[in-house]
Amino acid sequence: MIALLGRLRNQFRDSPTYGRDRASLFSGGNFGIIGLLLNAMVLLPMMLLMLEMNDREIRMFLGALEFGQLLSLILAGGTAGLITLLVPLRMTTLFMGPRTGRYFDQIVLSGISPFRFLIGKVTSQNLFLGICLFMMIPYVVLSLTVGGIDLLTFLACIILLWVYSIMLSLATLWTCLYMNEVLAAMFVIAGAAILGGFGAVPFGFNPIAVTPFPALVQSLYTSLPPNFFGITQPKGFWVHFVSCLTGMSLISLLALLALWVGPLYGIIKENSTFGEVVRPGDSRRKRLFRLRPHIQRPSEIAFFYQNRSDRLGRIEGLWRWGGSLTGLTALLCFAYACMSAIFLIPLGMAGGRGAIDWIGGFHIMNFVIYSVSLILAGFIFCHPLNTTFLQLPVFGRVRASTAFLDTFCFILFAAISTGLLELVPRAFDLMFAIPTGISVMYPGGAERSSMSSVGFYPVEFMARLTPIILISALTIYALLRALCLQVWVKSMATVGVIGLYGMGLCAGPVIIMEAILEFQHLQFFRDMRPMMRDIATASPVMCGAVMFGEDHRIPPETPFGSFYIVHTFVILLALVSIYLSSRKVRKLYLADPPEVKS
Amino acid sequence: MTTPAVEFFNVTKTFDDLVAVNDVSLSLPRGKTLGLIGPNGAGKTTLLRILVTLARPDCGDVRINGHSAIRDPLMVRQMLGFMPAEFGSPRNLNIGEYLDYFGCLHGVSSKERPKRIREVCELTDLTGREQVMVKGLSTGNRQRLLLAKTLLHDPDLLVLDEPASGLDPRARTELREIVRTLASMGKTIIISSHILPDIEDFSDRISIMEAGRLVIDGGLNELRETHASTTRVVRIRVPEADWDRAKKLLGEPAEIESVRERDHFIELSTNAENVNFTLGILLEHDIRVLQFAEDEPSLEEIFMRTTAGKVT
Numbered sequence: 013m014i015a016l017l018g019r020l021r022n023q024f025r026d027s028p029t030y031g032r033d034r035a036s037l038f039s040g041g042n043f044g045i046i047g048l049l050l051n052a053m054v055l056l057p058m059m060l061l062m063l064e065m066n067d068r069e070i071r072m073f074l075g076a077l078e079f080g081q082l083l084s085l086i087l088a089g090g091t092a093g094l095i096t097l098l099v100p101l102r103m104t105t106l107f108m109g110p111r112t113g114r115y116f117d118q119i120v121l122s123g124i125s126p127f128r129f130l131i132g133k134v135t136s137q138n139l140f141l142g143i144c145l146f147m148m149i150p151y152v153v154l155s156l157t158v159g160g161i162d163l164l165t166f167l168a169c170i171i172l173l174w175v176y177s178i179m180l181s182l183a184t185l186w187t188c189l190y191m192n193e194v195l196a197a198m199f200v201i202a203g204a205a206i207l208g209g210f211g212a213v214p215f216g217f218n219p220i221a222v223t224p225f226p227a228l229v230q231s232l233y234t235s236l237p238p239n240f241f242g243i244t245q246p247k248g249f250w251v252h253f254v255s256c257l258t259g260m261s262l263i264s265l266l267a268l269l270a271l272w273v274g275p276l277y278g279i280i281k282e283n284s285t286f287g288e289v290v291r292p293g294d295s296r297r298k299r300l301f302r303l304r305p306h307i308q309r310p311s312e313i314a315f316f317y318q319n320r321s322d323r324l325g326r327i328e329g330l331w332r333w334g335g336s337l338t339g340l341t342a343l344l345c346f347a348y349a350c351m352s353a354i355f356l357i358p359l360g361m362a363g364g365r366g367a368i369d370w371i372g373g374f375h376i377m378n379f380v381i382y383s384v385s386l387i388l389a390g391f392i393f394c395h396p397l398n399t400t401f402l403q404l405p406v407f408g409r410v411r412a413s414t415a416f417l418d419t420f421c422f423i424l425f426a427a428i429s430t431g432l433l434e435l436v437p438r439a440f441d442l443m444f445a446i447p448t449g450i451s452v453m454y455p456g457g458a459e460r461s462s463m464s465s466v467g468f469y470p471v472e473f474m475a476r477l478t479p480i481i482l483i484s485a486l487t488i489y490a491l492l493r494a495l496c497l498q499v500w501v502k503s504m505a506t507v508g509v510i511g512l513y514g515m516g517l518c519a520g521p522v523i524i525m526e527a528i529l530e531f532q533h534l535q536f537f538r539d540m541r542p543m544m545r546d547i548a549t550a551s552p553v554m555c556g557a558v559m560f561g562e563d564h565r566i567p568p569e570t571p572f573g574s575f576y577i578v579h580t581f582v583i584l585l586a587l588v589s590i591y592l593s594s595r596k597v598r599k600l601y602l603a604d605p606p607e608v609k610s
Numbered sequence: 611m612t613t614p615a616v617e618f619f620n621v622t623k624t625f626d627d628l629v630a631v632n633d634v635s636l637s638l639p640r641g642k643t644l645g646l647i648g649p650n651g652a653g654k655t656t657l658l659r660i661l662v663t664l665a666r667p668d669c670g671d672v673r674i675n676g677h678s679a680i681r682d683p684l685m686v687r688q689m690l691g692f693m694p695a696e697f698g699s700p701r702n703l704n705i706g707e708y709l710d711y712f713g714c715l716h717g718v719s720s721k722e723r724p725k726r727i728r729e730v731c732e733l734t735d736l737t738g739r740e741q742v743m744v745k746g747l748s749t750g751n752r753q754r755l756l757l758a759k760t761l762l763h764d765p766d767l768l769v770l771d772e773p774a775s776g777l778d779p780r781a782r783t784e785l786r787e788i789v790r791t792l793a794s795m796g797k798t799i800i801i802s803s804h805i806l807p808d809i810e811d812f813s814d815r816i817s818i819m820e821a822g823r824l825v826i827d828g829g830l831n832e833l834r835e836t837h838a839s840t841t842r843v844v845r846i847r848v849p850e851a852d853w854d855r856a857k858k859l860l861g862e863p864a865e866i867e868s869v870r871e872r873d874h875f876i877e878l879s880t881n882a883e884n885v886n887f888t889l890g891i892l893l894e895h896d897i898r899v900l901q902f903a904e905d906e907p908s909l910e911e912i913f914m915r916t917t918a919g920k921v922t
């Protein structure tokens with residue numbers, strides 16, 4: 013363990029990228045740009061506030077704050093904003109990052125391990141942050157003198173900013189493994205901005221603590237007068253500090269792990285050439301704004317994974333799929349635990365009486381968790397065409413293809429989650445509900461009428477809804493797998509499936525039903541009227557709506573035969589497509605260079 | 611028997627319809643220098659990129675010290691140093707930092723690096739220039755730097771793609787010296803070039819490529835002998851006054867293959883048995899022969915003769 017830590021420290025200390033980044037960062041021009049952007053970030057909010065000075069609320073708001081406090085807030089916020097913007101751009105070398113350009117193959121040729129290369133990039137963010145902080149010294153001095161913030165809090169904020177910049181850079185590199193640089197930068201910046209925005213929402217305690225914003229704005233909300241526009245008084249700064257630190261560290265660790273493990277396609281030798289030509293016809297396809305769909309690599313960073321050490325590769329299948337399966341199952345259990353914990357609150361009230369109104373919610377949550385987990389599993393256990401037929405060592409002599417492992421794990425997970433779906437309400441009933449004299453299972457009878465708004469009868473209800481969700485998930489998975497054999501970017505296949513399934517099978521039947529009802533004066537639609545029920549219930553959304561009594565145009569007892577027919581048909585179609593394209597893909601990807609006798 | 615340093619087995623690489631490397635098989639023993647020549651677009655760079663694991667052949671295999679570059683690229687990468695034809699450089703680095711950067715990439719430990727950098731600088735005549743920025747370097751110094759970088763991790767096999775392109779005569783001579791020094795250090799070297807006298811100077815083996823095919827492969831002396839057995843190059847100097855007459859006379863007989871002027875000499879190629887016949891013609895017509903020399907064919911002649919000027 014200590015040796016491992018020592019090795020890790022060495023990776024940080026003696027990294028080539030670090031020195032390279034340092035050289036590119038320390039130039040007059042870059043200092044100027046950073047200074048300019050930093051000033052803009054700090055001065056812009058000030059100017060906006062000043063322009064709106066006449067607004068009553070803003071005046072009240074400003075009146076409640078000391079100048080020093082406002083300044084320190086704007087400083088911290090401005091720096092965090094700048095980091096959010098520039099760190100991903102620098103990491104993806106889109107802006108102010110060292111471009112590798114034509115000597116890139118030289119770097120990879122050196123045999124440097126991906127982890128060592130990437131760690132250097134991350135370390136160099138410290139320099140960048142250092143420059144930002146250095147440039148802020150005048151403001152900081154001013155803020156400390158005017159007295160808006162005490163030194164300890166100030167240091168804590170700097171620590172948060174530091175962890176934030178590390179997290180952002182790791183997350184960007186992680187994203188880069190699966191997307192092209194431009195998309196990755198946009199994705200991370202947008203994600204951080206959204207999460208940061210949520211983080212600044214004045215809850216008493218903000219659970220979205222994956223950015224430093226909850227802690228940074230805490231002092232602002234604390235110093236507001238009580239009941240100021242109904243803002244809840246927040247918990248203390250250190251609570252936020254710890255939660256933000258934990259949240260960001262967790263994400264960083266996850267990203268670090270992902271970077272260490274690397275993407276699956278990174279270990280395919282035949283994809284690992286730099287020549288623009290990997291497949292016949294490649295050289296005719298042009299490189300489009302850094303998008304290189306023809307070389308089967310999302311970003312330059314991915315090339316380094318051909319230098320990954322062989323040690324990870326020996327039980328590649330086991331830890332990759334085993335890890336995903338375990339992680340997913342753990343996540344599922346965690347979700348169920350949270351759900352049960354939430355439901356325990358009303359159960360505790362008034363000897364269980366208060367829980368009655370919550371039972372519908374309990375079951376809906378149960379189904380939501382089930383559906384989300386299945387879709388998540390479908391997305392995780394799916395690989396694009398360049399890896400589909402890769403044979404991987406699983407354990408010892410056992411080898412299996414990606415396609416097999418994916419299918420196996422998805423089905424296994426579907427079984428686990430279906431089991432939990434049935435099990436959790438029953439276990440909850442036995443352990444918590446029945447002792448308080450209530451049941452979430454509704455064997456029928458008197459209570460049913462009190463649930464008029466939801467109108468369900470859990471046992472039969474579950475027996476009807478579960479297959480609908482399961483079949484939908486299977487269809488989505490089959491479509492995803494079929495599309496993944498056409499493209500080599502999973503996100504593209506995902507978008508395709510959202511289009512195909514979402515538009516075609518979820519929304520399509522509903523739209524047709526609306527059209528039938530709307531255009532009754534047209535002969536064509538009048539003729540379709542008798543089939544309306546069957547058409548509409550081909551959509552899983554409609555089936556759900558009917559069962560939950562949300563759509564009264566279709567009676568709840570309607571059989572969902574058309575749903576099963578249409579979905580079976582789509583699954584069969586997907587299977588045929590998989591069969592046909594897999595023959596082509598196999599030929600393309602399993603063609604080893606002919607063995608040569610020597 | 612020791613495994614050869616480099617072996618190509620039936621390597622073929624196509625770019626869409628273009629066959630850049632066509633069924634090339636080749637082997638080079640350890641410690642030898644191979645000169646790879648061929649017209650533009652012959653596929654030299656492509657062949658070298660396949661060797662250094664930067665491109666994947668459509669079929670065939672490449673082995674370096676017995677390790678396949680296709681199946682075990684990581685291992686192969688540690689064993690070779692590749693000097694590409696074009697110089698892509700990081701910005702904002704000086705020579706010292708550049709070498710330090712690549713040394714670090716190659717995993718030379720921070721303790722050893724200064725020493726290694728000093729050594730390669732000395733070898734490539736860059737000592738004292740560590741502070742010069744990489745960006746503004748002259749072609750000669752750039753090639754030196756690239757070579758220095760290639761030597762940093764002390765690879766056994768050096769693959770140099772057109773190291774002498776764009777160099778002035780003095781720089782070329784210096785480069786030749788460096789290559790000779792490296793060869794004497796026991797390194798296996800593969801060098802592609804258009805400058806035939808250079809190649810002739812330091813290569814143990816010559817391979818000539820054309821349109822993706824290996825047309826000639828063998829030791830330099832062997833090549834000379836095979837080609838010398840049939841053909842002789844004869845250089846003749848005559849007085850200015852007789853120059854035109856002599857040229858006309860020599861152009862007539864069918865036995866003489868070609869007549870050229872070069873550096874105040876009349877140069878002609880002919881069969882070995884016709885050498886005396888040539889001298890006879892001149893003497894017959896009372897032309898004073900100031901100098902008469904019979905050469906072995908130069909690499910250039912072999913090259914011109916074996917390649918047909920087919921360009922892909």
Ligand SMILES: Nc1ncnc2c1ncn2[C@@H]1O[C@H](COP(=O)(O)OP(=O)(O)OP(=O)(O)O)[C@@H](O)[C@H]1O
Nearest residue numbers: 287288295625630649650651652653654655656922
């Ligand atoms: N990435 C590529 N995509 C398509 N065609 C390529 C690619 N690389 C090389 N070629 C083609 O392959 C052929 C051989 O090129 P190569 O660079 O190997 O020749 P070369 O012998 O090195 O020529 P030169 O002496 O000009 O350097 C050329 O016709 C070239 O256009």
Ligand SMILES: [Mg+2]
Nearest residue numbers: 654655695772
């Ligand atoms: Mg070339």
